[in-house]
Amino acid sequence: MxxxxxxxxxxxxxxxxxxxxxxxxxxxxxxxxxDYFYAPSAFAAGEVPFEKRIRAGGCVVPGSIARAADSLDVRFAITDGRAELEVVFDKILPDLFAEGEAAVITGQLSRDGTLRADQVLAKHDENYTPPEVAESMTAEASCADGAKI
Missing domain, CATH: 1.20.5 (Single alpha-helices involved in coiled-coils or other helix-helix interfaces)
Structure with missing residues (x-):
């Protein structure tokens, strides 16, 4: 060479x-x-490590939101359609958070099987329109020429 x-x-x-x-x-x-992302069915299968920062996502189960009367504590469940995961959160929830809506939760899985969240992100679809824009669209929709916006 x-x-x-x-x-x-x-x-x-x-x-x-x-x-x-x-x-x-x-x-x-x-x-x-x-932050590793897991679905609620992975929690049910025992595939998620304890005491490690993780993310979970799913839809908020209707009727599962329980608020404490004397603090900001909120308990709710999320599901992916196959399993449910109990979540505990002690801060103010986002405005878009609601039952039946998608949410992404960041936190740690405790030994009792609940996810202790330190962040909750409410998701919405791409068709979301802020209320102010929706009001202006309905106001303009009644134009004299009848044109749709």
Missing amino acids: HPARKQRLVLVIVLVALSSAAIGFVTYAMRNNM
Whole structure:
């Protein structure tokens, strides 16, 4: 092998090794900041680790929301259609949060099988229109020329 080719080959091998090591170190350092997403059926199957920050998502079960009278504590269940997961949250819920709507919860699974949430995100479909826009659309819909908006 020609010395110039051998030198380039060694350089490429060293660069690949250093790049792989850097990617490995970054991934290792970020492992505590990663939130893994699980469906309620994964919780029922026992596939979810305890005391680790995770995300769960599903629809809020109608009739499952129970609020404490003396604090912000809220208990509710989410489902993916196959299993239900009990969630405990102690902060203010988002405005779009409602029964039968989709939600994504971030928190830790406790030993009693409930998810202790520290963040609840209410989801909505892409057809959502803010109330102010909806009011302006209905007001403009009654235009004199009868044109639809």
